């Protein structure tokens with residue numbers, strides 16, 4: 001399948017002109033073929049998306065927007081970008097879309113520029129509770145230039161809503177701090193987001209609600225998670241996670257005035273020329289997401305996540321919030337494996353061919369570099385065609401790895417089983 005990950009003709013030419021680079025890309029293709037990708041934010045794009053991103057559209061400067069460019073020769077690009085915009089609007093059933101953000105981080109930065117002045121207050125979840133760097137981390141411009149106030153999850157294990165957003169605390173903090181903006185949407189939150197509740201709180205204090213659906217965008221499009229529309233005034237997302245497109249960002253709204261502010265905030269606010277080859281890749285992915293097969297795909301992602309969560313729970317593992325409603329789960333290692341960090345757990349899993357990431361858990365006593373948790377997601381495995389029975393098998397493999405004490409022979413044995421599973425479910429097979 002290595003040829004399916006790059007355009008065959010382009011590969012042949014790269015093989016001749018730059019064998020060193022060609023070999024590296026081939027090695028990566030082999031790695032993707034032969035390992036189980038369980039990083040919740042990753043996926044495998046289609047050959048159509050790869051072809052668009054690898055096309056000659058990378059050659060052109062198109063500063064501006066369709067019909068309003070600064071350079072000549074943009075006619076076809078206007079059509080490509082318009083196609084992506086129209087498909088984005090159709091996917092989410094909204095009125096305006098900006099497809100130019102280079103990434104999810106840029107989409108969020110543009111939302112901040114559109115809505116806030118430096119020093120303004122906003123509400124969000126802190127990184128170590130499952131938020132994102134761009135939601136007010138002090139290492140990020142969102143935390144340096146603006147004033148984040150973080151709302152909590154319910155940390156009490158005996159509470160029936162343990163591990164979920166504490167909506168009463170969101171309301172209390174909103175009344176207390178009068179934020180201009182409230183962000184909902186997270187990087188490591190396994191539960192459904194109550195968008196109407198957030199909007200109610202935002203309206204009460206005159207804040208704008210931004211839903212950052214970077215992780216769940218595909219689930220929203222395919223009907224496996226409630227839509228942030230009409231509740232959120234601005235929706236930001238990535239295009240490369242559950243949406244299964246090229247790496248990039250996207251901003252959506254129903255509000256014409258906000259749409260104009262967003263367009264200015266993206267260009268010239270924080271970006272120069274758009275990545276037109278990536279916008280073409282977005283158009284391709286959005287076209288795929290509008291097909292009925294995509295609905296089936298995202299519902300299978302969630303069914304797989306539930307099956308994996310159930311199988312891990314049966315093996316005694318603790319999951320943050322006790323399970324999942326979406327595509328991801330957080331394994332809390334503290335009770336079952338008190339001496340094992342998320343860092344070592346993820347390293348052992350990688351040796352066994354299972355790619356996942358360490359993650360902080362509620363009130364983690366280990367540092368964000370070490371952590372006591374592992375985040376697992378099912379979008380990429382579902383793209384390969386794995387279903388519930390394989391999730392039970394994968395839970396068994398993960399369990400073997402985490403109990404292995406890092407023993408090389410045990411890890412190699414799991415690796416063999418992983419490779420056989422990968423052969424059974426080839427990428428683009």
Ligand SMILES: *Cc1c(COP(=O)(O)O)cnc(C)c1O
Nearest residue numbers: 103104105132185186187214238
């Ligand atoms: C992944 C993610 C982003 C950022 O996406 P990049 O493309 O990596 O910049 C923003 N917000 C959330 C909630 C995310 O999970």
